[in-house]
Amino acid sequence: MLLFALPLGIVIVLSLLTRGDYGGAEQPWTGEAYRRLFDPLYALILWRSLWMAAVATALCLLLGFPLALYISRARKHRGLLLQLVILPFWTSFLIRTYAWLFLLRDTGLINTALLKVGAIHQPLPLLYNDGAVLLGLVYGYLPFMVLPLYAALERIDPSLAEAAADLGAKPLTITLRVIAPLAGSGILAGCLLVFIPSLGAYLTPDLMGGGRTVMVGNLVQNQFTTARDWPFGSAVALALMCITALLLLLFLRRAPADAL
Amino acid sequence: MLELQDVSKAFPGHVAVQNVSLTLQQGEFFSLVGPSGCGKTTTLRMVAGFEHPTSGRILLNGQLLNGRKPQERNVSTVFQNYALFPHLTVSENVAFGLRRRGVREPGPQVAEALRAVRLTGKEQRMPAELSGGEKQRVALARSLVLKPDVLLLDEPLAALDPQLRRQVRAELKLLQREAGITFLFVTHDQEEALSLSDRIGVMNAGKLEQVARPEEAYRHPASRFVAGFLGELNWISGAAIRPEATRISPKECGQSVPCRVVHTTFLGSAIRVEVDCGGGLASAELAPRQPAFAAGATAYLYWDPADELCLPA
């Protein structure tokens, strides 16, 4: 706990100082860094990050729900199906992102193949845009959505769906009206688990966005390295932290901790 | 001899045990009985040393136990779910306490204890491989092998199915007589307490309402709560009578109360008739070979005034 609270305390102090000439931070105390958070340029980055994280979350829910439903209904090999979802956790995030770079870049597999069959004459700009970043986020965090969804769906008594069918409901109606509401806490947990890391993502926008799609994480990193403005970087980091903590708190108040 | 002197235990927000005083004789089978949340388990845990009394004294053979850690008291507990160590075999479980007391070669004592609970041959089993009854016996052996002054049993039969419970009850009584160890037995099941114990203590809302021999408590309950908790009760025109002492007749006879028959239940050993005496339900037992009553029929309840329970308001 100390290892967590102490660094955070220092960041809070840092955010209240003035930037030094050669990096670091100096006196006097000031709230300047926080004022700059509302500078349209930076506010836009923050806003854009929230938007990207929201879209990634929605996409994960859309892709993940049917998969979780499938696994929870599977008669055989349920453990294996689940393991296949967990497997990416054990693989380096960096390597998984690189795998997409390998596929998507101008000289990557997809463009090379399409050029070869003559479907296109110029490489498609698959990388270094918002779409690529979203793809990276969804790919990276989809398991975070599927696991809590599965846990929630698995707890639902299958006879409920049968009862609904018995009462004349169609499969889609059953799914939306009976199953989805009952999986509410799982959906909430899944969305949180995707939204939070997406919001603070650094590697994905860095590699897949090629520096063109700047999100909050990159802004923080940038202030601490090239820009050498530690107070402002700290203020941004704290803003990010506050949003994260707030979301977590809202969630924990609505659902027990073990739902995670 | 175990003595509780004016023992109380308060938790933040509620008082679990209030001024309980109690003396257990050497070799006695004593049951604390009451509904869940009445403070009986807290009392037991204070004797074991897992909770500490807010006030009052606990003495074992004249020595003060207050402030001593669980491992410094010569009492032992059989837990509700037995709390067998799942990573140790049966014999290692039984040897656990002996080893902690520095016994180098616990083998013979372990074998003896397992023989006493008829588990010879299962020494190398893991707890997960045992039936409920066997687990319970391992827990007993694990405690008895230490020859405690008092054995504390926290609902040890609750996890067993009803069939087995009756059988284990008899064994438990026998084992206690053989070992000659004082048992402090906690249960919410009044039938269990009545059939096993030399004396029972009935607890309600943190207070000890009555301490008496089982028949005494059943026949002469000290309060309405004790009377109702230990058995069913009819309230007929201001008198309290047990259903098995209540008789029913088709004709009026002496001091009888008219009623209407609601239904008849066959209990195996007896036939119970539920009746409505205008405002309150009551039940009576048919005498041997007495003809049954049809639902809706008018009948009359009577009883021997000596069977009336006198209850303080």
Place this chain on the structure above:
Amino acid sequence: MKRMLGWYAAVIYAFLHVPLLILIAFSFNSSRFSVWEGFSLNWYRVMWGDAQMAEAAWNSVIIAAVSSLLATAIGTAAAYGMWKHKAAVLQGSLYLTLVTPEIVTGISLLALFQWIFRWMPFRLGLGTVILAHVAFSIAYVAIVITARLRAMDPALEEAALDLGASEWAAFRRVTLPLLAPAMGAAALLALVVSFDDYVITSMVAGVDSETLPMVIYAMARRGVNPVLNAVSSVTVIFFGALILLSEKVRAR
């Protein structure tokens, strides 16, 4: 409906796994471009001969091993302490540590180290990286152990005390053996998390402490390089085997 769901699931599974499989397949390509020209182990040879990469890999192994051991010990102690004292708020704060964006953890640790360096003659290096990894792994360990402890009957320790064991003996003879499998799982998790981390490491690493992910990152930024495919394949397969092995051990 059921069939459609099956197809849908298959597509998602492909989405999750095919990119990595292609990556591995092309590590055996003899061409350096994304066109299949024949089987070759050439890139593995190049990788093997790369001194910088070997040093980085060695650094990563040391960091992962040391930090996972330390984090498992500290995290288990912390989880046990919180469980004993029923510190629910602290337990909740574990999740906060877990969901803190890596970049925030990274810069706050950097700030902490810089602050300490004002008084002590240390520099960023292997030591700071290990400390940083311990710091973020503890939460993972503590959560795994807490989950196990929650499932454990508190009466077990009481039973040990009741049978005459001291507090230490009760922990050592009863709780610790029961926690051992969870500790193994937690250590493995910490090992993998440490070995994979780039973001935090890059913030607190010094000149002598380049790790494998840092090398991979630098190469990935520069462009496609089949050596990178080879490194990735080795890492993925190595950890895959490790996880499989641990599952086998646990099943036994």
